[in-house]
Amino acid sequence: MSKPIQLIVACSENRVIGRDRRLPFDIPEDKRWFHDQTAGQTVVLGRICYETWPQVLADGRQPIVITSNQSLASxxxxVARNVAAALQIxxxxxGEIMVCGGQRIYEETLPLADRLLLTLVHAEICGDTYFPEWRHLAWRETWRKESADANYRYTFSTLERA
Structure with missing residues (x-):
């Protein structure tokens, strides 16, 4: 039996997840949530996400980087050349399979996802990298927590494929 595929993402109401290869918002509670959820798990991510996530190797994570750059392997x-190969590895x-971005990786894995761990930032944010539209798919929310900081209101949700 295959393990479920989970996507974990923080995005704005207009689906922005990045700007200039960085997160478009700084929400400490979301960063803690992300690190707690991915600790000890197998994380599947693209090269840019890998290169911009300093703690990817901390806390027992097992990264699989989707890239043609074999020099990243250690x-x-x-390293996997594509999403299918990464998911096979x-x-x-x-541990659990946690897909951590970026845009192209999310686009390819959203149709395969069993669960979506979503932090929805209740704001329209400028950016150049997007999470694919998920709201039209059949999900059921199994957990929810509303929160806020000095800059944003946001909702943590766990969505299961219906």
Whole structure:
């Protein structure tokens, strides 16, 4: 039996997830949530996300980077040429499968996802990288937490494929 595929993302109401290769918002509570949820798990991500996430190797994460750059491979980092190969490797590793971006990786894995761990930032934010539209798909919300900081209101949700 194959392990479920989970996507974890923070995006704005207009689906922005990035600007100039960085997160478009700084929400400490969301960063803690993201790191807690991915600790000890197999994380599938693109090269830019890998290169811009300093803690990717911390807390027992097992990264699989989707890239043609084989030089990123090491004893702690696996490399796959495409999403299908990355997910095949992920099935053989311990822990849950957590897809962590970016845009192209999310676009390819959203149709395959069993669960979406979503932080929805209640704002329209300028950016150049987007999460694919998910609201038209059949999800059921199994958990929700409303929160806010000095800059944003946001909602943490777990959505299961209906």
């Amino acid at each position: 004893s702690r980092v696996r 992920a099935q053989t590793l311990p």
